[in-house]
Amino acid sequence: MNYDFDWGVLIEYRGLLWDGLVATVELSVASLLLSLLIGTLVASGRSFAPALLRPLFTVYVEFFRNVPPIVQFFFWYFGVGLDVVPAAVIGLSAFTGAYVAEVVRSGIGSIPKTQLEAARSQGMTPTQVLTFVILPQAMIRIIPPLSVEFINVIKNSSIAMTIGLTELTFQTQEIEARTFRGFEAATAVTLLYVALAFFIVALSHAVERAARLDLRRG
Amino acid sequence: MDFSPVIRNLPYMLQGLQLTFLLALVGMSGSLVGGTVLALLRLSPYRLLRWPAAVYVDAVRMIPLIMVIFWIFFLLPILTGRPVSATSAAMIALVAFNSSYMAEVVRAGLMSVPKGLGEAARSSGLSFFQNLLLITFPIAFRNMLPAIVSRFIALFMGTSLAYVIGVTEFFRAANNINNRIFRPFEIYLFVAVVYFVCCWSLSLLSRWIERRLAAGERPAKQDQTALSLRIEAPAIAARAR
Numbered sequence: 338m339n340y341d342f343d344w345g346v347l348i349e350y351r352g353l354l355w356d357g358l359v360a361t362v363e364l365s366v367a368s369l370l371l372s373l374l375i376g377t378l379v380a381s382g383r384s385f386a387p388a389l390l391r392p393l394f395t396v397y398v399e400f401f402r403n404v405p406p407i408v409q410f411f412f413w414y415f416g417v418g419l420d421v422v423p424a425a426v427i428g429l430s431a432f433t434g435a436y437v438a439e440v441v442r443s444g445i446g447s448i449p450k451t452q453l454e455a456a457r458s459q460g461m462t463p464t465q466v467l468t469f470v471i472l473p474q475a476m477i478r479i480i481p482p483l484s485v486e487f488i489n490v491i492k493n494s495s496i497a498m499t500i501g502l503t504e505l506t507f508q509t510q511e512i513e514a515r516t517f518r519g520f521e522a523a524t525a526v527t528l529l530y531v532a533l534a535f536f537i538v539a540l541s542h543a544v545e546r547a548a549r550l551d552l553r554r555g
Numbered sequence: 556m557d558f559s560p561v562i563r564n565l566p567y568m569l570q571g572l573q574l575t576f577l578l579a580l581v582g583m584s585g586s587l588v589g590g591t592v593l594a595l596l597r598l599s600p601y602r603l604l605r606w607p608a609a610v611y612v613d614a615v616r617m618i619p620l621i622m623v624i625f626w627i628f629f630l631l632p633i634l635t636g637r638p639v640s641a642t643s644a645a646m647i648a649l650v651a652f653n654s655s656y657m658a659e660v661v662r663a664g665l666m667s668v669p670k671g672l673g674e675a676a677r678s679s680g681l682s683f684f685q686n687l688l689l690i691t692f693p694i695a696f697r698n699m700l701p702a703i704v705s706r707f708i709a710l711f712m713g714t715s716l717a718y719v720i721g722v723t724e725f726f727r728a729a730n731n732i733n734n735r736i737f738r739p740f741e742i743y744l745f746v747a748v749v750y751f752v753c754c755w756s757l758s759l760l761s762r763w764i765e766r767r768l769a770a771g772e773r774p775a776k777q778d779q780t781a782l783s784l785r786i787e788a789p790a791i792a793a794r795a796r
Contacts, residue, residue, distance in 0.1 A: 340633045399758075403750065403751045403754035403755045403758065404747045404750050407718065416742075488617065492619040493619070494619075495619035495621045498719075499719060509625055520633055523629055527618050530617060530622065
């Protein structure tokens with residue numbers, strides 16, 4: 338192995354890496370929020386919508402989680418003709434939303450049915466029961482699996498490079514193209530992804546603790 | 556919408572689909588072996604074996620598959636001193652990436668086997684590997700099967716990323732067609748449907764296996780004297796990407 342490592346390129350191109358990191362975080366956070374919305378609506382729909390409409394939500398989940406994200410990105414970008422950022426956010430949210438829907442559904446399923454019956458017999462409407470009784474509790478229970486989804490969103494956001502979104506992985510290729518230092522760039526970007534994953538694990542622990550305390554205080 | 560250009564170019568795309576299946580099969584068999592080795596290392600009593608395996612499994616699961624593909628593509632030429640073909644780089648990356656997920660599936664499966672069973676096998680004179688091959692694995696495999704199929708779905712979708720280093724699998728083949736005839740809406744919709752049909756039938760298979768296993772367990776539960784083999788399917792590993 339005779340290869341001269343030149344870690345200096347990382348300092349020289351730190352601006353590219355930083356821009357990439359910011360783009361990755363922005364895309365991931367936007368997509369996570371949107372997919373939480375989609376996931377909650379779809380999961381609620383699957384459990385509480387009129388029986389005739391429920392298959393629609395099931396079809397959504399089954400379709401969007403069984404099509405590779407890269408195909409979804411290309412479809413929105415080239416097929417529908419959206420701009421890069423909307424195509425990436427919609428593609429990533431639609432894919433992740435299907436997984437989040439399954440997570441939320443398991444959270445809803447973990448709340449005893451007796452609570453629904455008790456709340457209904459107090460005179461609450463089904464929508465009230467869902468928003469004030471079931472979802473708040475379900476959301477706290479699913480914080481750990483949601484943090485896994487968050488890490489998955491970050492990992493899948495790398496695929497947005499294929500439609501030209503200049504996130505972290507894109508910058509790896511950019512540095513490689515400019516300096517032929519793909520190895521060094523890949524090392525730096527890999528470490529950044531690992532750091533992001535660690536940060537999310539720590540964040541989810543903190544959020545879970547805060548949420549549980551909040552719930553106990555009422 | 557006009558799908559006739561898609562149909563006219565079907566043979567070319569089907570060739571790509573063949574390569575996709577090949578990548579998926581190589582990735583699957585490789586990561587079953589790799590995952591088993593990693594799982595055994597992680598369960599070993601020696602810290603020197605346990606720790607490197609744990610670091611590898613946890614680290615790889617934190618980074619995107621595209622990064623792993625780039626790694627292999629950039630790193631291998633440096634190590635070996637000559638360029639690797641994109642297809643073999645993709646295969647190696649798929650195996651390296653999915654082995655770490657498979658390791659967790661296998662580990663959960665192995666841990667779901669009652670400890671007494673292995674101890675009984677060892678104390679009746681079976682060697683370490685005999686116990687593994689004849690007693691522990693067959694039982695663990697049964698519990699792992701749904702999670703393995705779920706991994707296969709994720710792996711199958713992952714093969715589409717070989718596109719980034721220029722492998723002409725199904726997605727890239729479709730892309731090449733699009734570059735020629737420029738029918739993006741029809742082509743990517745068609746590609747999505749093909750992937751959906753493949754992955755969804757796999758997920759139906761996984762659900763069917765799960766149901767079959769649940770049905771097969773009922774008599775064992777009633778028989779109080781028999782060793783209870785009913786163990787939760789490794790749910791954590793299911794559908795993890």
